[in-house]
Amino acid sequence: MIVRNLMLLLSCALFFSSIANAQIKYQKPDKMISDLVASPGFSYPQFNRQYTQFIKYRNQLTPTIEYNNRPFLKLAGTRFNPKNLAPVSGSYKVDLRYYDLKTKKDRPITFAKNSYVRTMDWSPNGKRILVQLETSECVELWLVDVPTLFKKKIPHICLNSALSSGGNFHWLSDERIVVLKRAGTKVVEISSATPDGPVVKESSVKVAQNRTYQDLLKTPQDAEAFSQAVMSKITVITLPSFAQHDLGPADSYSVIDPSPNKKWLIVAKLQRPFSYVVPFYLFQRERMIWSTDGKIKKSLGVVGPFENVPIQGVITGPRELSWDHAYGQRYYFAEAQDGGDWKNKVPFREFIYVSTITSAKGDIKTEKIAELPNRYSGITPLEDPAEGVLISDYDRDTDMVRSFRLKPAGPVYEMKQFLSRNENDGYSDPGGVIMGRNDFGEPVGRIQKSDAGNFIYWSGKGATPDGDRPFIGKMNLSDMKMQEVFRSVNDKYEDVWSFYPQQFNQFIVRTESATDAPRFEIRSLENPAVRTPLFEEENPFKVMGQLKKKILKYKRKDGIDLTGILYYPLGYKEGQKYPAVVSAYPLEYTDAKSAGQTRGTANNFEIPFRATPIYFALHGYFVLDEAQIPIVGHPETKNDTFIEQLTSDAEATVKALDGTGAVDAKRIGVMGHSYGAFMVSHLLTHTKYFAAGIARSGAYNRTLTPFGFQGERRSLWEAKSTYLKLSPFLDADKMKFPLLLIHGLEDNNPGTFTLQSERYFEALKGQGATSRLVLLPTEPHGYNASESVNHVLWESFQWFDKYLK
Template sequence: MHHARPMPRRPRQLLLGTLCALSLLGQAWATQAQASSDYQQPSAAVRELLDAPNLPRLLISPERRTLVQLSQRRLSPVEELARPMLRLAGLRFDPGNASPQAGTPLQSLSLRPLLDPQAPEREVALPAGGAFHAFHWSPDGQRFVLSRRTAQATELWVGETAGGPLRQIKGLRLNLVLAPLEPVWLSPQELLVLALPASRGAAPTPPKAPSGPTVQESFGRNSPERTYPDLLKNSFDQALLDYHARSQITAVNLATGGLRALGEPGLFSALSISGEGAQAVLLSERLSRPFSYSQPWEDFPRTVELRRRDGTLLRELARVPLKQGVALEGVVTGPRAFFAAPGKEAAVFWVEALDGGNPNNKASHRDRLMRLDPPFKGEAQEVQRLAQRFVRLSFLDDGQNALLTELDRQKSWLRTSLQPLAGGPGKTLFDHSLRERYRHPGVPQTRMLANGRQAVIAAHGELLLAGPGASPQGERPFLDRLNLKDLSVQRLFQSDENAYEQALAVLDRGRLLTQRETAKQPPQLILRSGSGFEEERVLTQAKDPSPQLRKIRRELVSFKRADGVDLSFWLYLPPDYRAGERRPALVWAYPLEYTDAGTAGQVSGSANRFSSFAPLSPLMLLMDGFVVLSDATMPVVGDPKTVNDTFVEQITMNARAIIDKAEELGVVDPKRMAVGGHSYGAFMTANLLAHTKLFKTGIARSGAYNRTLTPFGFQSERRSLWEAQDVYLKLSPFLYANQIKEPLLLIHGEADNNSGTFPMQSERLYQALAGTGGSVRYVTLPFESHGYTARESVGHVQWEMSQWLKAQLGDPRAPR
């Protein structure tokens, strides 16, 4: 238990007066909250931040000549969430326009030459009548496409980079139920999309009465399934999914607006192209029956096929089975994870398990990579065997090699190799922990090919690697060049200590494009040149949308917990904080599992980042006077198989060290500290209140509190309830509700669609706390999912958190 330093004695009358004021404040807030069921508004300072515009999103054309600036709406009205929606097989979509629910539409779009900051921007008018989404460049950068959602359809619109208004492709209605808009380019002016079939007919109507019961069976076969929302329930649900998810592969000529239907409609979930020109082939995946009542659509059977450019079937590659009878963290047997090579030579690749798909089986190799070449007849050839489980395949633009990444599940260790696509031994390039920050080599940079596909840049046998450059002092982004022959590394660029500058692209004539920001300066594009990129020219000037945030003070604080593991948090002080004050504080955290203490203590973030708070961020509480300890590291270190055996003990050790360090800094009142988190952070919060007396109150948003309701694993837990019953019970704060005596604010979206965090989790914890004499407030947000997006909801959540902390910890600005 944490022991705070004794506070100075105060007159009894002052102490009684303070306690009385806190009691009256809590009663007044409770009365106000009970009297009205309307959405509440946060303070004016927080409301102003929530309604401030987003910083523009910058996109560079494939040939590096044009810059587009996109302004997206920050929050949506709750009326949009309230639109009719279908929930089928883990999907949520608007049946009127065949698109996923919600999303953040564009508010404005402008273009200008990339390297000429003096050139005027061209504003592209967005026609009224719908919401525009999903900007995509053509491979030559001469055109771009957007989707527009209306109540009746999702349309495709095209714009010309050189000028002119947007044009709608008439007669085309997109179907985005199973896949987002990701154009497949046949040429710079012709693309493939998934559209609603022309002869669709009417939607199925529900039967007046069921034709019979819904039956599920399992006979002696282990089939552990995670808990999922929105699953199919009956044959009518199956018919609805088949109707709404069925799409037609359609070729669209952007110049003429002409449309061509390719092949027959199907439940297409993926489409890509391999090769170029007349030799190109299409790789398609479509769902097939039987559907499942216990798994989401991603685990349904799939038929994988090769098609000619006109859509006619060339060859069926595989029938991937329903993911049933598969071990936890296992994979299906047979071909899976299909890839179309992006280069000129058409080839397709896939992965097959060699260990029966079961990670618990002993095997010298777990997966193998297969390749099939034109004319796509006969058997595929084995390219490479993997000792560990396949993770990722990234093709190089040389057409000869790829980056092949595998994961050692037992050690949580990643290895990436340079793999010749023709076969033969690979060369290890990167080898590090899954959560490595300090030694992370960076991310290989990519470019768009002539067929619209992305490939890793491998010019002159070298890779360009961009990374955050994490270190104990914070992040300093870098750009390295890796020689693939001798694996030597040359640092081309690294941000200085007074800014946060990321390399975006290496241009011709030895020039480098970067994005730079500081704590007080918004991100802006910089063109660097010279032998060491020391010469610079500013290309953009962004306006600060929230200048009031520049008064906030931020500091990275590092320390150790009792067993020597390094910890840290970002200390944020409110704009009106005065030196010497000890204010109430909120600790906001999210637990992460690590295999070793060295990795667990690695720092992320930078004091040079330009502050721009997300709408749901607890940092908004700074504007109401609270101190916030954000991104407080909450590591749980141990063997991946048993790490949760000491979960409670380790988060307790973390929390105690955080409080001790915050008290040592002299800016917080250790007797007025709250803990909070979202999702797994909410789970952490409830466990800390159940098993410690370290915090005076807690805020838990969209969490899971009864692990018997997630019996086949959660987060990183690999064992089932029946294999680790004691752990599941100990880690269920619901079962310790009678020990939670500190007040707890529970918030949950009523339509939470995240695996394991059904709203019932908060409902049951509320009932348990209320039934055992606890102090609890439970807020359910209409139409909201795991993350909250409506303007009304976000404002209300910020009001709830602020009022709750004031009621439980006191007014942060009141003299003490």
């Protein structure tokens, strides 16, 4: 009898084990939610340079699993289709319509079925549009005439997009285009020939602490396939004849960047041997200056490979080459003076140079124009070269960002600081300079000149204690002081997009509220209350406007202010208790003041993005989204108290939800993605505040990311106790509550290999923890396919319904 019972138990165990490990069909949540998932959302305008016409389009963010399942190669840190050399992408543009602002009429622009619009670009005179179109065989380039909308494929051109879907075609004039085209049409294949030897790697006394990059080259066959894929030609096409002129022989080009006057190109060419330890953008390369007629080619030198970049460091040698958009043919670059390593103490970390092409022969004059004590972080050219540029640096140890005005003063440059702020201090964030097109057609900081002085305009999200309120600021270039001239009203979110060309009164905003769908409006500084819609369209997300939400404010026990966006369940009834879901992502700060600032807004219209946790509000739950989980301390050591601070954050969050009187504190779940998933595993292991959790695409064993993760700058061997403490994999025996693990089988994010979730699940299973692992075919770090998004939502609802309802 005992034997019989044991056999029966064994049979049942095997049966349920087979169910638990079986592949199931894709599932969907209820129709209301799956219909929302299917919608491509709202339209965006892409204006011509004159702002007289635009192309209206939507982004298809959830393509089919069939689209996702197309073949691709993973080589040198990039992914591309071996047949057409298109990059792997989870979105494309749909519903293209040409709109004329004068007639207020629009007309569709259509292409063949099973082709995908990647990027578009207007000609300088606004009479033509270039469209990058992916087909099964080729990344084509199409020319659309305006206003006839007559379309023609540029013949004998397949763009090479293996390294990027942008930057491989540029207008040189209204009649000339420069492109990076495929050198051949052969399908790229990795050789399956029998190996003639092992793959060997060596290390020496030189330190090389690289992140855990994915999709690297592994074999000589990989390197050969990659070389074949990136083989390209740089070609100029003349319109309307479509005559082609190759500027040089085929080679492994990775960058073509025209000068503002369109007479020169910055060209980068990858060089063999290719590295097996870093992605292609850290490979050895030669940088060159070419004339756009192909007659002049000058080398700027060979740099790389960069296999020894310090943790959070930068490459050595000239970097960040960028054309000065206010000049015809000169460019800036930075050069680290500390070996690219923050640990090295030097008087100046960066020298900034400007190089000018001084003759038709390509002669170059280079001069140093600035010395920065901290790390260079960007440059903004202004419309008038005499007014100089704006330049910034960043101090990693304090999170301080400083901005300077760099202005020509005779033979030298005068540099004056006008801003210093903590990078995480949203309340003092001035935003960015409002850009416009100059005579070269390049983006520059536009300058308003008047008797009162010269002014530039800024726009930003406008963080305040009551939430974000976007603004426009007017800065006087004589004293660099800013005056606010526009601020979003209290009950709306009015996001500033741009000024109209050639004037500083009319501007375009995207206006929305918690109940009103976003729409683009033409506004004026003189009378901002007058709202002229750019176009009208149907709202596919009407139900989202029925959700009540607010900013929930509360405090951590050490006094740090915390906030989150609280969504009420659809059909909420006062007096009832509801389950709740907390969605969060830990962020790092150097000071409590910045950590305690309000972030986000409750005045935006909620557009559901893929498998957003906000869908739980349509499924009967309160949702606290963007719950602040600050980790505060010195950048070197703040992770030493990660679990303690995380626990304090969670305690305050649950207490605040309980304080609403509408949330059942015993039925709160927590979820997160990537570093948020890492957070979830710790909360279910070390606290008792949450009844269940969902962790998407996380990393759980920090010994597998030994050279830093997130903001951690120490290696495993420098902070072994912290790495071990922050590895929930090692504490699988302490897991207290049910955990749903979800991961894409093609995760390409450094550090979050799919193996992390697979091994963590096995550890939890081995310790008898309640867990479930869902692996999504074809999906990278984020989940794109509509079938995957629907299934993730179905799994998530099933999990929390089981343990929270």
